[in-house]
Amino acid sequence: MKFIFHSPQYLYLLLLLAPMVGLSIYSFYIRRRKLHRYASNPEMRTTLMPERVGRKRLMRDLMLILSFAALVIVLARPQMPGNKQEGEDRRGIEAMICIDVSNSMLCPDLAPSRLNFAKRSVQRLLERMQSDKVGLIVFAGKAYIQLPITTDLKTAQEFLANISPSMLSAQGTAIGEAISLGIQSFSSREDIGKTIIVMTDGEDHEGDAIESATAAAKQGIRVQVVGIGTAEGGPIPVADGQYLKDEDGQVVTTHFNSDMCRSIAEAGQGSFVTSTNQSDLVEALYQELDKLPKANTGRLDHSGYLELFEVWAWLALVLLVAECFIAERRNRILMKYNLFSHE
Known part of the structure; x- marks a missing residue:
């Protein structure tokens, strides 16, 4: 037993x-x-x-x-x-979710921080993607696969909870590298919709994001960009309740780069979504994902x-x-x- x-x-x-x-x-x-x-x-x-x-x-x-x-x-x-009860075939898409973990994502303009706002948004999105295959990529100055694409969304949620800026020491926003890594992560199937979801504030990008998004679109992979942050921006917390300062001792203010995020989405033939309301953000993104062609992603056994x-x-x-x-x-x-x- x-x-x-x-x-x-x-x-x-x-x-x-x-x-x-x-x-x-x-x-x-x-x-x-x-x-x-x-x-x-x-x-x-x-x-x-x-x-x-x-x-x-x-x-x-x-x-x-x-x-x-x-x-x-x-x-x-x-x-x-x-x-065991009779199972059913699941039909869904393949999605690689790329999450920006650079220091600017610690900005509290979206309480408690941009990163936490992004993680909670992904958590709610995963709850609606029960028939899809999902993988996780984290990026700052470099990009790494945190979880290969899988139908095990419970594991995806556990990996998501552990994401933090301390995972990567190299600072920056290597969106292009994250997209390129996402392209390599999908299956070779041609009958299923594939998308790369980039959660970022768009700041300090490395410059090759447009090229990578264009390359993804040429392979039939849509690049969806979720803008995280506000136009007003805010400071970047560091240790002991202090904020990041520049060489002149002035507190650095990080701003959400909506123009860059929109340009990446257009190059990737996807959508640009942003909102300070989490429910609206997740709903808008899910509606875009729902437009993609679905195929069999495995069999779901209802074993009570x-x-x-x-x-x-x-x-x-x-x-x-x-x-x-x-x-x-x-x-x-x-x-x-x-x-x-x-x-």
Whole structure:
């Protein structure tokens, strides 16, 4: 019987079990040491703290630790494959999404930053591209494939979440190189629509973007450009809450280059889309993608998964309730001398 977890990243919380167990043992040891300090006679120690009291304390700690483990498993959502249902053929397009990660994309003119605005836009776009094949490219002064083209959009979303300017040290905006890399990333199929989506503010481009977009169009690949930023622009944050400054000590203002973005889209026979409203931006872009010819991108099997987290949720609840009913009655002598209070 095979089990999987919908959100396995939460399982890392189970690493906290070891220090929790250690803390429980340490607490028990401290209590015993205090007891030995005030009562050297074994019979007196038994009177002050019977064995059952120690066992109850350990039992309560164990229940709390086990309930924590059960709640972690609930968060991870254990599942078991159910009965397979009849699948269906998926029809979609091939798209390589190129995301600008240059420092200018840190500008907060689109809160919280241009890059975060772009990433959230791509996230929402992927939610509507369930039948398409998608790949990711990141670029600044150089361009790199972050994720080869795939139908696994869940993996694409995970890779998308990890995108940041720290991925590339070379600064600049190598849009042309990103487009060229995108051209090489598609399959050799001729029956499916292919597009390169460039998410950028268009600033500090390397100069070969128009040529690369033209080359893509000649191969039947549309280049869509999504402009990220505002006409007013803004400063570029650096470390310690400061902003990037020029040689004269003046704060640098980065501006969204809409003319360059529009020119690249025209050369690539695609569309230029920009908006400060994320919903409008994604909708406009998706409408352009929907015009491209679609072909079979694979078969989608509707294999139902049985959710098992309810079992662990009930287990956690039972353990917590049981822990509450294990009363730890304090010995009156201990209370009188306050032996186990914190020092």
